[in-house]
Amino acid sequence: MSRLGAxxxxxxxxxxxxxxxxxxxxxxTVQLANAVEVVDLASNTVLRRIAVDGAPAGIAxxxxxxxxxxxxxEGHGLAVLDLDAGTVLTEIxxxxxxxxxxxxxxxxxxxxxxxxxxxxxxxxxKDGVLAPDGEIAVGQSPSGIAVAPDGARIYVANREADxxxxxxxxxxxxxxxxxxxxxxxxITLDAQNGRAYxxxxxxxxxxxxxxxxxxxIGRVPTGRRPYVVALLNGxxxxxxxxxxxxxxxxxxxxxxxxxxxxGDHPEGIAADPATGRxxxxxxxxxxxxxxxxxxxxxxxxxxxxxxxxxFGDFLR
Amino acid sequence: MKKITLATAALAALVAFTAQAHGPTRRKxxxxxxxxxxxxxxxxxxxxxxxxxxxxxVAKTDTQGDDPSKSKRTLTLKNGNTIGxxxxxxxxxxxxxxxxxxxxxxxDLPANDYSGTITVEPAGDSKSKVEWKSAFYRGYxxxxxxxxxxxxxxxxxxxxxxxxxxxxxxxxxxxxx
Numbered sequence: 001m002s003r004l005g006a007x008x009x010x011x012x013x014x015x016x017x018x019x020x021x022x023x024x025x026x027x028x029t030v031q032l033a034n035a036v037e038v039v040d041l042a043s044n045t046v047l048r049r050i051a052v053d054g055a056p057a058g059i060a061x062x063x064x065x066x067x068x069x070x071x072x073x074e075g076h077g078l079a080v081l082d083l084d085a086g087t088v089l090t091e092i093x094x095x096x097x098x099x100x101x102x103x104x105x106x107x108x109x110x111x112x113x114x115x116x117x118x119x120x121x122x123x124x125x126k127d128g129v130l131a132p133d134g135e136i137a138v139g140q141s142p143s144g145i146a147v148a149p150d151g152a153r154i155y156v157a158n159r160e161a162d163x164x165x166x167x168x169x170x171x172x173x174x175x176x177x178x179x180x181x182x183x184x185x186x187i188t189l190d191a192q193n194g195r196a197y198x199x200x201x202x203x204x205x206x207x208x209x210x211x212x213x214x215x216x217i218g219r220v221p222t223g224r225r226p227y228v229v230a231l232l233n234g235x236x237x238x239x240x241x242x243x244x245x246x247x248x249x250x251x252x253x254x255x256x257x258x259x260x261x262x263g264d265h266p267e268g269i270a271a272d273p274a275t276g277r278x279x280x281x282x283x284x285x286x287x288x289x290x291x292x293x294x295x296x297x298x299x300x301x302x303x304x305x306x307x308x309x310x311f312g313d314f315l316r
Numbered sequence: 317m318k319k320i321t322l323a324t325a326a327l328a329a330l331v332a333f334t335a336q337a338h339g340p341t342r343r344k345x346x347x348x349x350x351x352x353x354x355x356x357x358x359x360x361x362x363x364x365x366x367x368x369x370x371x372x373x374v375a376k377t378d379t380q381g382d383d384p385s386k387s388k389r390t391l392t393l394k395n396g397n398t399i400g401x402x403x404x405x406x407x408x409x410x411x412x413x414x415x416x417x418x419x420x421x422x423x424d425l426p427a428n429d430y431s432g433t434i435t436v437e438p439a440g441d442s443k444s445k446v447e448w449k450s451a452f453y454r455g456y457x458x459x460x461x462x463x464x465x466x467x468x469x470x471x472x473x474x475x476x477x478x479x480x481x482x483x484x485x486x487x488x489x490x491x492x493x
Binding site: 031032055057073074076096097099115116224242243264265283284306307 | 340341342343344404405414416431433449451458459
């Protein structure tokens with residue numbers, strides 16, 4: 001191949017959308033081990049462990065999937081990881097209890113929820129360096145965060161307020177409050193279909209939100225202590241912490257389809273549309289469960305460190 | 317003086333409000349014990365929803381409902397305080413019982429949002445092994461916990477309660493055999 005051809009190929013590779021192929025890795029916060037593990041999804045083994053103290057819990061990835069933003073609720077801050085190098089680039093101190101985290105899909109901003117407060121922190125990247133850049137008031141005990149594809153709206157599940165805050169990212173203020181079920185924790189946006197889903201921890205159900213109308217339009221019953229919802233091929237999948245299971249439901253009818261047995265205290269869940277698989281962090285059993293989204297069965301397990309949580313966007 | 321009072325009241329309100337949410341890090345403790353009795357005999361005690369008096373410090377069990385997979389029960393402690401529990405899973409075939417603590421004074425058990433899973437399995441000739449897994453948040457629900465309610469103290473408190481209860485179970489079953 002000519003030199004020009006080679007550099008063109010390299011350029012095309014660089015420009016290829018991050019999610020075009022199957023996910024190669026799961027980036028898992030192993031909270032009780034004070035580490036983040038990089039799991040190879042071809043061999044189903046932990047490739048490397050990156051030490052991150054402060055009980056790492058929440059995770060978000062940069063748009064190019066090269067960096068991970070990991071919350072450290074007991075260290076009070078956010079760690080920025082270089083995933084290819086396997087190193088911590090920087091640790092940014094934050095007050096309160098940083099737990100939920102999401103990245104602007106266009107890049108430039110990262111949002112972190114203060115579990116002990118009623119605010120999200122804004123972090124802005126300037127010249128490649130991420131730094132605190134103010135905060136936005138939301139409801140009590142903000143947990144999960146989702147950002148619209150165009151970055152204009154931020155959706156925050158407020159656990160103690162039983163609401164979702166709709167935030168105008170440009171104006172940096174809450175513009176709507178949507179009442180949902182009891183103690184919403186994870187929030188998942190389906191931008192294509194104009195919906196969002198919260199897992200209501202003490203309500204044992206999922207709230208379905210019409211995003212444009214800014215109101216709840218339905219509920220899906222789940223197992224006990226639902227935590228986070230993942231979406232795949234017209235189905236929702238929610239982890240049930242106290243039932244050691246995942247409830248699958250139909251996004252059109254909002255009817256449960258199956259309850260899939262996984263490990264003890266399942267928490268974070270993420271879907272890989274390219275393979276039709278879902279990955280679940282089984283906190284109590286120190287492993288990931290792999291679910292086949294078509295057959296609705298657990299098909300594999302991957303051992304991890306102590307207390308995997310992976311609360312957020314963790315596949316790349 | 318009035319300003320100070322108002323500030324104090326505001327602070328108290330804030331503390332009361334923020335104290336709703338548990339800590340950010342769930343802890344885990346696992347304990348087990350070997351008992352010189354067949355698993356069926358051990359399960360007869362562990363799986364008896366109406367009598368939890370083998371648990372350390374428990375003086376009385378009052379059930380509100382007969383389904384150990386979802387009913388509630390109240391355990392009255394020797395000091396008069398109570399623990400409120402809800403059954404979570406009850407599988408006699410697997411000899412597995414999972415329950416949640418809805419209400420407990422952290423002075424009696426330094427934990428929040430506690431869930432426990434007890435399993436009994438055969439371990440050789442006329443012996444069995446009982447495993448008790450606990451998942452919970454520390455006793456203090458905010459940043460900067462006091463020493464008696466931090467992660468380490470809470471783990472120790474739960475561990476001690478479970479170990480003492482398992483020893484009570486062993487004593488009760490082996491004495492009756």
